[in-house]
Amino acid sequence: MSNELLLLLATLSIVFYIWQRRVFAFWKRHGVNYIRPVPLLGCTREFLTARVPFFEQIRKFHEAPGFENAPFVGVFMAYRPALVIRDLDLVKTVMIKKFQYFNNRVLQTDPHNDALGFNNLFFARSPEWRELRTKISPAFTTGKIKQMYPLMVKIGKNLEDSAERLGSGSNVQVKDLCARFTTDLIATIAFGLEANALQNAKSEFFYHNKAIFAVTLGRAIDFAIIFMLPALATLARVKLFSKETTKFIRTSINYVLTERERTGQKRNDLVDILLAFKREAAANPEKSQKALDLDYLVAQAAIFQTAGYETSSSTMTLALYELARREDLQERLRQEISDFFGDEDHVSYERIQEMPYLSQVVNETLRKYPIVGYVERECSQPAEGERFTLEPFHNMELPHGTSIYMSTLAIHRDPKYWPEPKEFDPERFNPANRDKLNMDAYMPFGVGPRNCIGMRLGLLQSKLGLVHLLRNHRVHTCDQTVKEIEWAATSPVLASKNEIVLRLEKV
Template structure:
């Protein structure tokens, strides 16, 4: 039996814990901000693995009790954070007051993962601004147009790959995401690194194998991302990594080899490697080149590869899934694509693919329904001596320095106030007339403001190239293994379905028939 002294001590400790919890979890109530009642902070869904925390943010957004709230207080464990709901407030944070919210709250261990900590996504200001300025020239329309022939080569490889599955008019069932990921892996390897990865013909090649491992959802990976995004001060202590040692070794070897080859040949391909070689040359001339700088350069290639192949392949997959359930929409899109191919005698120019109206509408709607990164995060970090940000006129509350602000892109994109029948796939939302009626800051699949996704246009172009080369002579239908609805992976770091996405591909040679007429 417990002694009286031990029992008293235990009771005192429990009392202190109770008082601490009441105080910590009373923060938002004391500040008169609408809040979600905490159990284990508001991270119970993550701890119990009943949902992704990032998807939980969408549930916070759409909670009926918060329907009129401009912002909602939550607790990440015991750490207060804000989920923004009001579009004008979101615009203020992401755009108007960007100077106070330049940094994300995320970080990873710079010692165990220098490629993760030094890339454009994670790095903080002022290095972020310097890197973004130097890398931006890759992402101009002129550069895209110069890369486009390389992209169409991979599109032709995709056509040949699909044709190898079946003879004319035959149908075949296949897992779509793997095909799309192999295609975008080959695309990124070519246009960014000048490497022929051949993932479509060899899905077990090193590029595809490393990419597959990088995005395989595991509980350990989910913990890394959770701590990295929401408890960045613990990133070094807990050795949080974005890129595994195996991936880092692979990419360092690849980038060092390609850069050395490019330096020796003096050849140019208007790709990422050209920019990295140029930055290295500038550093060497200034006597500033060292191993750390080489890691900074390689880090940009790492995030370009990982984000580039995964986001575009997911966009293609979700688009194919929705169109497989709507043959009427698919028929309209295929007619537009095949007519464009016929008009240009089997090719499709850069200008044409960017100006196919219905293709643009379809892709935009897929990004509305399935924003690939379902949330945005920003850290309140005004300059020293600068007035902190406050929530007036919505609430009489001033943000403390270091507070995390979150925006549920998924929540906004599926809000019936802005998007009637939000779960219905309807490309007409994005026709020329309807786009004029969209409320500002209710559609931002690639973020918004100065820190939006730098690669959004190249990602869209990749997906469009893949889709036109699929639909040129194929259409897709559902099959017995096609899910009736998307169930998202609770361990995923981005929007992804829980199991394989199987569709039926039918080879009907529409372009060839139309070309003969």
């Protein structure tokens, strides 16, 4: 090796060393307690080496020894300083009271090469997200959901039929069954399509929904950049959906939009709202013309397909897992289902909302297993006027663009707020115990103006699925049932590393 090359490498090494020392001294310079980083990987070594999923890495920051009484903890996402907030009052300040400083998410994809990822409501940035949310919200009102409900019941009956076909005494991969149910539900209520995932083992809709969360090495790198290093999204050309999935979603939604325009049919669903976007854009050429772009419309549909499929199916799966381990609780829920519906063929919308123990079971499932596992926001400091500081805990003014994280998983399992947090106990949510709960420590759907827009629909999907499965069936543990759930390290949401298998018994 030539002397010149050696000198260049030595110089670059020294420059990198000095740069990294300066970067990693950020929280120390500001007098904020922080977790000591390691070279290159910062504080995220376990996540970047695929030992733990991202939400678990955030939980470990929250629970780091020595910070038990700290309101927040400084960390480094690789080379980027970030703050993990532990204090509930500060969480409320960031998410609600001072939301004007935190109305963007940290997560980003490539704005130039990922139209489906960048333009949807979940990833949209201020001010576009607010306009989008205002326009999409009507699809998720109680009135609209009630209109959709008969379609949902039809899919619920298909779920019962599927359980029937599996046969009493069979060992069932529960997530697969629940995910087929939510795939069919989202397809019909959002797009007016029949996915037939419950009837057809090779349903295209189901295949592509699964593909979104089946993480390969390439997808794992994409997700790592989206979660942790969004500034590199354009350089790395990261995409939320794979090329194959993008093509399928684009083709499917384009077909539905075209047919709906051709026939003039109205279903009061998400597609009708997207077509209204398009008509409004055409009628107001002086305003933003994004809604005339097919990918902009498809982006909104794609994120609801993704979120609606995964969150509700995981909630159902984990509820059934806990109920199989506690058959006394399962029998209590089955008794309530019997008391409310008896031999009726139709499970009415009003009646399902009135079931107290069903609500307790779902709420406790989401307490123990908040499906996303964390909440994040980006600090947006104004060019002029009052700027956000960490008062009353610290006088530091957060730099513009600082990432803020909150671990819902850690907060939901903190014995300070939830006694015996590892226990699955629906009685926590009994109305008689309401005064014992700190509901600020319960945030399965996020909190504040950017919480989950589909919360009502997600809860209803999970409740309806549990009612239809448990009306005529019980679930039991079997020799294939995992004793404890280990998280899948490459999953972007809470998911078991091993299949959750339960024995299905016809009653």
